[in-house]
Amino acid sequence: AQSVAQPEDQVNVAEGNPLTVKCTYSVSGNPYLFWYVQYPNRGLQFLLKYITGDNLVKGSYGFEAEFNKSQTSFHLKKPSALVSDSALYFCAVRARGGATNKLIFGTGTLLAVQP
Amino acid sequence: EAGVAQSPRYKIIEKRQSVAFWCNPISGHATLYWYQQILGQGPKLLIQFQNNGVVDDSQLPKDRFSAERLKGVDSTLKIQPAKLEDSAVYLCASSLELRTDTQYFGPGTRLTVL
Numbered sequence: 001a002q003s004v005a006q007p008e009d010q011v012n013v014a015e016g017n018p019l020t021v022k023c024t025y026s027v028s029g030n031p032y033l034f035w036y037v038q039y040p041n042r043g044l045q046f047l048l049k050y051i052t053g054d055n056l057v058k059g060s061y062g063f064e065a066e067f068n069k070s071q072t073s074f075h076l077k078k079p080s081a082l083v084s085d086s087a088l089y090f091c092a093v094r095a096r097g098g099a100t101n102k103l104i105f106g107t108g109t110l111l112a113v114q115p
Numbered sequence: 116e117a118g119v120a121q122s123p124r125y126k127i128i129e130k131r132q133s134v135a136f137w138c139n140p141i142s143g144h145a146t147l148y149w150y151q152q153i154l155g156q157g158p159k160l161l162i163q164f165q166n167n168g169v170v171d172d173s174q175l176p177k178d179r180f181s182a183e184r185l186k187g188v189d190s191t192l193k194i195q196p197a198k199l200e201d202s203a204v205y206l207c208a209s210s211l212e213l214r215t216d217t218q219y220f221g222p223g224t225r226l227t228v229l
Contacts, residue, residue, distance in 0.1 A: 004157075034217070043119070043206055043220035044158070090157050101146060101210060102171055103218065105157030 002027045004093050006106035013081045014114050021076040021109045023091030033074040034092040034103065035065055044090060050074060061085070081113045117141065119221030121207050127227045133195035136224045140188070140209030146170075147184055148218060149192050150206040158206055164190065194226075202228045 003026045013019045025031055032051055036044040048059025055067045065076045074091060088110050092103040120139040128134050140147050146165050150158035161180065162172040166187040175182070179198070184190040194201055204223040210216040 036220075041222070041225075043121075043222045044208075046217050046219060049217060092157075101148075101216070101218070102160050102163065103158075105159070107155070107157050 002093055002095055002104045004091050004104055004106035006089075006091055006109045008109050009107075010110040010112060012112050012114065015083050016080050019078050019081045019085070019111065019113070021089050021091075021111060023074045023076065023106060024072050025074060025091070025093040026072065027093050027095045029095055030069075032094045033065075033067060034094075035059065035063070035074075035076050036090045036092065036105075038088040038090065038108070047076070047089075081111075083113050083115050086111055086113045119207055119209055119219055121205075121221040121224055123224055124222065125225050125227075127229065128197055129229050130199055131196040133193065134197055134226060135191055135193045136205050136207075136226075138190045138192070138207030138221060140190075140207070141219055144209035144211050144219075145187070146210045146212065146216070147190050148208040148210075149182055149190070150208065150220075152204040152206055152223070154203070161192070197226075197228045199228050202226055 005024045034049045035047040038044050047063050048057050050057045050067045058064045063078050088108045090108050091106045094103050122137050148163045149161045152158040161175045162182045163170045164184040167184045182192045204225050206223045208218040208220045210218045
């Protein structure tokens with residue numbers, strides 16, 4: 001069965017410092033991996049995805065993520081955090097070759113950036 | 116380009132009442148999804164449509180939940196009768212194609228069942 005783990009409920013970082021939000025996954029075969037961000041009372045906004053190719057994926061708002069097949073991880077990173085990055089971040093996975101586009105989401109990580 | 120539209124944004128009902136949510140996907144998107152997001156959890160897929168056909172409804176509680184997508188555009192999700200545990204945010208998403216394409220989400224409908 002497919003699953004996603006986000007081991008940290010909350011990540012605290014000072015503005016200007018680098019940030020990492022962790023994600024590990026379990027899926028049969030090679031995965032498609034996604035990161036979404038959710039601001040209060042808003043829907044999920046797409047940040048980036050890994051489908052194939054370069055393991056380092058660049059996305060919106062200066063975020064990037066690195067696919068590591070051996071560690072089954074897809075950690076989200078940003079070199080310099082902004083207060084406006086404070087939000088709830090979700091990692092999601094789907095298996096290749098499935099009949100549907102069903103995404104399995106993690107439980108989310110709350111990112112708090114202090115000024 | 117307009118995003119996914121949903122209404123209402125908020126709904127409060129009493130248990131055993133019925134409720135309906137509406138979704139209008141991004142223009143041209145063939146695939147539409149309904150997710151349930153309970154507080155403190157990630158979204159969980161309820162049902163997925165490809166045009167007006169159901170692709171996956173394996174996690175839809177069919178004794179009380181129903182959904183339709185007439186004409187392959189707008190969709191309605193209904194709960195009848197509602198239970199306390201149905202309190203959640205109901206998210207609609209759409210994608211251009213069924214397989215690798217990115218899903219784009221609407222703002223959601225927050226349902227409170229008293």
